[in-house]
Amino acid sequence: xDTKPLLSSIESELQRQISRLDAPRTGSFHEMxxxxxxxxxxxAGPEATGKRIRPLLVLLSTAAxxxxxxxxxxxxxxxxxxxxxxxxxxxxxxxSEKRRGRPTTWVKWGMPMAINVGDALFVxxxxxxxxxxxxxxxxxxxxxxxxxHDTCLELTxxxxxDMSYEERNDLAVEDYWPMISGKTAALLSACCHIGAxxxxxDEAGQDAYRAFGHYLGLAFQVQDDILGIWGNEALTxxxxxxxxxxxxxxxxxxxxxxxxxxxxxxxxxxxxxxDEVQELARILASEGGYETATDAAKQMTDLALxxxxxxxxxxxxxxALFELADKLLKRNQ
Numbered sequence: 001x002d003t004k005p006l007l008s009s010i011e012s013e014l015q016r017q018i019s020r021l022d023a024p025r026t027g028s029f030h031e032m033x034x035x036x037x038x039x040x041x042x043x044a045g046p047e048a049t050g051k052r053i054r055p056l057l058v059l060l061s062t063a064a065x066x067x068x069x070x071x072x073x074x075x076x077x078x079x080x081x082x083x084x085x086x087x088x089x090x091x092x093x094x095x096s097e098k099r100r101g102r103p104t105t106w107v108k109w110g111m112p113m114a115i116n117v118g119d120a121l122f123v124x125x126x127x128x129x130x131x132x133x134x135x136x137x138x139x140x141x142x143x144x145x146x147x148x149h150d151t152c153l154e155l156t157x158x159x160x161x162d163m164s165y166e167e168r169n170d171l172a173v174e175d176y177w178p179m180i181s182g183k184t185a186a187l188l189s190a191c192c193h194i195g196a197x198x199x200x201x202d203e204a205g206q207d208a209y210r211a212f213g214h215y216l217g218l219a220f221q222v223q224d225d226i227l228g229i230w231g232n233e234a235l236t237x238x239x240x241x242x243x244x245x246x247x248x249x250x251x252x253x254x255x256x257x258x259x260x261x262x263x264x265x266x267x268x269x270x271x272x273x274x275d276e277v278q279e280l281a282r283i284l285a286s287e288g289g290y291e292t293a294t295d296a297a298k299q300m301t302d303l304a305l306x307x308x309x310x311x312x313x314x315x316x317x318x319x320a321l322f323e324l325a326d327k328l329l330k331r332n333q
Contacts, residue, residue: 001316003056003324006069010055013073014080015039017128021120032117036088036105043102050100053328054191055080060321061195061209064313072198074131075144079191081125082148086155086187088118093163122152136198144194151190158182165249169268173254173292177218185217192216196311208311212304212325219300219329225250226293229281244272244280251296252289259287301329 014037021030035041038048055076059069090096091104092111098104106114129148132141161179165171192213196206228243229252243250256263263284266272272280284290304325313321 001060001063001320003060003320006056006059007052009070009073010052010059010076010080011049013077013128014055017074017077017081017124017131020124020127029116029120032105032109032113033120035108036084036099036117036121038100041102048100048102052080053324054083054187056324057188057191057213057321058195058198060317060324061192061313062199063317064311064315064321065196065199065201065205065209066314067199069317071135072132072195074128074134075194075198078125078128078144078148079187079194081121081128082152082155083187085118085121085125086159088114088121090159092118093159132198140197143197147190147193147197151186154182154186156182158184158186162249166247169257171249171254172258173251176249176251176254179249180218180221181214184221185214188217188220189213201311205311208307211307212311215300215304215307216325216328219297219304222251222293222297222300223329225252226290226297229253229284230290244277245274247271250293252284252293255292256284256287256289259289261287263287263289304329 015034018030018033018037021033023030031040035044038044038046038050058076058079059072062072062075063069087099088105091099092106092114096104097107104114105117109117125148126145129145130141132144136144158179158181161175162183165175165179189210190213193206193210196209201209225243225248228248228250243253253267257267258264261283263280266276266280266283308321308325312318
């Protein structure tokens with residue numbers, strides 16, 4: 001299935017939703033949102049917008065259940081607006097100055113304005129999900145909204161854990177999974193769940209799609225953790241050194257701390273210097289950090305694909321879902 005028409009329609013729907021602020025007195029506010037979304041400003045274009053994987057999952061799930069994906073566009077926009085609201089606020093909380101190679105919203109306009117941009121995107125996500133009333137029954141719209149709102153709470157829970165973990169040195173591998181379930185897996189799970197709901201799937205079908213998105217998110221995050229230490233910078237576009245230097249509580253690092261060897265001893269001494277990264281990554285791999293993470297990635301990948309097979313997506317959209325899953329689960333390392 002050619003996903004270009006879907007992606008083009010997603011972009012149009014997102015622009016329509018965000019145009020709510022395109023008014024004389026709020027024109028510059030609207031511009032802040034269009035900049036963050038990657039449509040305007042220096043460096044605007046496909047690299048700045050991101051891949052729109054989440055709304056694509058909504059539409060493909062809808063179509064693979066036998067529904068009309070065009071009727072589900074507002075739902076697809078809603079999840080992408082939630083994703084972008086979280087990115088604007090994450091950039092402030094993480095003190096990140098760049099997003100997709102461009103200055104972040106808070107760097108350009110200051111933190112107070114950027115917080116307001118994030119708030120606007122969040123409100124628009126709620127307005128978008130309600131727009132489904134044009135094509136679906138009140139019962140379906142209410143269920144979609146419930147899934148979205150539950151997911152937003154999960155996102156804040158995951159972000160809380162992530163930030164609260166930063167000051168702790170007693171974390172174990174079991175502390176990792178609740179954090180990434182909220183931060184990464186919850187929204188991907190919601191995308192597939194909402195898509196299946198809008199496509200007319202029964203409860204069992206919706207559960208299978210939801211599980212697919214959940215395990216897809218877990219596998220994707222574990223792979224990201226692996227790439228964050230041992231990735232090829234030329235392929236990933238980000239420094240492989242960053243996770244060690246930034247002191248992230250990623251799965252390989254928590255596994256290394258659990259081994260209580262040379263890696264743990266050095267980690268507890270304080271921040272890692274750039275000149276130490278290569279040797280420390282080697283030590284971490286030798287003490288089981290790499291193996292633990294790759295085993296977990298494989299396990300979550302298997303669970304994701306098993307759930308997708310159970311969901312039994314149909315037609316070209318079903319094939320496209322398997323292709324997208326394969327692409328996300330087999331990134332270059």
